[in-house]
Amino acid sequence: MKKFLIGLLILTLVLVTSACSANGSASTGKKTITVVWYPNESGADMKDSRQALDKIIAQATGKKVIDKLTTDYNIAIEAVASGNADIGFLAAQGYIEAHQKNNKVLPLVVNSGGSGTLKDAVYYSWISVPAADASKYQTNGQYSLANIAGKRMSFVSTASTSGFIIPTAQIIHDFKSQSKYSNLKQADLTQGGKFFSQVLFGQTHQGSAVNLLTGKVDVAAFCDTELERYVDVASGTFDQPGATYKVKSGAPEPFNNLAGKEFTALTVTPVLNAPIVMNTQTLSKQDQQKLLSTLTSDKVANDKSIFAPANSKAMFFKTGKNDRFLKIDDSWFDPIRKLSE
Secondary structure (H helix, E strand, O other), X not given: OHHHHHHHHXXXXXXXXXXXXXXXXXXXXXXXXXXXXXXXXXXXXXXXXXXXXXXXXXXXXXXXXXXXXXXXXXXXHHHHHHOOOXXXXXXXXXXXXXXXXXXXXXXXXXXXXXXXXXXXXXXXXXXXXXXXXXXXXXXXXXXXXOOOOOOEEEEOOOOOXXXXXXXXXXXXXXXXXXXXXXXXXXXXXXXXXXXXXXXXXXXXXXXXXXXXXXXXXXXXXXXXXXXXXXXXXXXXXXXOOOXXXXXXXXXXOOOOOOOOOEEEEEEEEEEEOOEEEEEOOOOOHHHHHHHHHHHOOHHHHOOOOOEEOOOOOOOEEOOOOOOOEEEOXXXXXXXXXXXXX
């Protein structure tokens, strides 16, 4: 009986300990941190940027960093929500979806604008067409979306902020005054026959642009930060409506066979910068604090391997003098949430 009671006590302690571990923050004894990356940042051209951030994380926590590369937005979102990854570099919509799945997923930091504040912590969503067809999308001498109905369209992923949430909100806004489209919904824009004749998803911003440049679609949505390392401005001003961009000679995959191809941005819409997020169930409070302190430090802000010079092939780069990581909370993403309501 005594042995039975001792065994029962040990079993009870194990179960209680396991429950605490599952419901509380992770043990500080964890020796690795897994970082998951969207498809856009999983390519070979982003390897140096991934490794630079991994190095900072490893130095801050003293732990080995493991990268989880993906080919699908939803895989990355699920990895953070389920705890198969501790940290993820997700766009605003991706964070929102991960947080909905698991409210223990919270933002860690976001990169500021050139002012060093959140006031200009934005990048831009483009809705573009082949440059040769751009004149067909002008109304009273101004570029507009008025003629995109019935065209073949490419988005990035339904989980993409700048490659789906923002452009669909823009389209609905621009067409809602027409009786034919007064009840147009986001879901109507995901399939052919509702508003567009055909809808494709590139799965990356690069993939959506390739769909456009190879003639698979007539119109495509993607963002500036994922395209600018592959293109030069052929005419107009960068990040302004009507600017035309040309694929660089020697551009890496998937643009290696598209040098010289041109597209024109019809609309340019600001988007909240993408956060680095964490699963607070799997990442210990100590590691959370270490990472927050390190990532928001002047040392990281001045680290050229993290905030690279402008126009470099990097994940983050200087847009002004004071770019840095800033602490951010969940409510900052409420404007993006409202677009999907």
